[in-house]
Amino acid sequence: MHQRPIGTATRGTTNPNRLRRMDRWIAATHGPTLRRSDSPLAVDLGYGAAPWTAVELLDRLRTTEPRTAVVGVEIDPERVAAARPYEREGLTFAHGGFEIPTADRPTLIRAANVLRQYDEGEVAAVWQRLCARLAPGGLLVEGTCDEIGRRHVWVALGPEGPRTVTFATRLGSLERPSDLAERLPKALIHRNVPGEPVHAFLRDFDRAWATASPYASLGARQRWIAAARAVSADWPLTDGVRRWRQGEITVRWSALRPTAG
Numbered sequence: 001m002h003q004r005p006i007g008t009a010t011r012g013t014t015n016p017n018r019l020r021r022m023d024r025w026i027a028a029t030h031g032p033t034l035r036r037s038d039s040p041l042a043v044d045l046g047y048g049a050a051p052w053t054a055v056e057l058l059d060r061l062r063t064t065e066p067r068t069a070v071v072g073v074e075i076d077p078e079r080v081a082a083a084r085p086y087e088r089e090g091l092t093f094a095h096g097g098f099e100i101p102t103a104d105r106p107t108l109i110r111a112a113n114v115l116r117q118y119d120e121g122e123v124a125a126v127w128q129r130l131c132a133r134l135a136p137g138g139l140l141v142e143g144t145c146d147e148i149g150r151r152h153v154w155v156a157l158g159p160e161g162p163r164t165v166t167f168a169t170r171l172g173s174l175e176r177p178s179d180l181a182e183r184l185p186k187a188l189i190h191r192n193v194p195g196e197p198v199h200a201f202l203r204d205f206d207r208a209w210a211t212a213s214p215y216a217s218l219g220a221r222q223r224w225i226a227a228a229r230a231v232s233a234d235w236p237l238t239d240g241v242r243r244w245r246q247g248e249i250t251v252r253w254s255a256l257r258p259t260a261g
Helices: 020-036 052-062 078-088 120-132 178-184 197-211 213-218 218-229
Strands: 041-045 069-074 093-094 108-112 139-145 151-157 161-169 248-252
Touching: 020 052, 020 139, 020 151, 020 161, 041 052, 041 218, 052 069, 052 078, 052 093, 052 108, 052 161, 069 120, 093 120, 093 178, 120 139, 120 151, 120 161, 139 178, 151 178, 161 178, 178 197, 197 213, 197 218
Parallel strands: 041 069, 041 108, 069 093, 108 139
Antiparallel strands: 139 151, 151 161, 161 248
């Protein structure tokens, strides 16, 4: 008997290129794992009312590993039916939820703008369920972005649990790094308060951004790089200038993990 999908439907809002920053990061950081896989499979979980993000994920991952296949998974059967005409070689759509209804374990699960409607206390169990479905060496990317993809924050998790938090933005639209706080994923958004590590990180990043204001004459990218280099003295960053140039900064989860309670 077919298992009832686990989870609830999202609002379904989506736009072309909304997840391009996340996709670009996945291709750069997870490309080697896709290439090592015998049959690389990526799941776009909760793609929404239109299939654009799944179509784009396939195109972007295939520039890294041409054998990659993508399955778009939606809990709303009407959305699955609407997406079916877009199926092609390497791209299919399936009715399901957090149980991830694929025959093979995916190398990548991307869950963007899916958990915002859940309670913070539910996130850890969802993460655990999704990570349990990953293939060895697989990656779960769970996070949030604005409607047109200018600002993103996501958590990357392996089968063992959360690893990193990435902040990504179109630099020309940024007034200060803490503008990204509104896009923190559910596990962190309620923790942007004094006494919590993520609040301290954004405070320090804002200060570094202000100190780097002389670089603004060279462009927002150079200012971001200078600010990232400054915060790297006190925070465990996992990336460097190559990613900073893209308007990204990635911090170890252990440094931003919420305090107990």
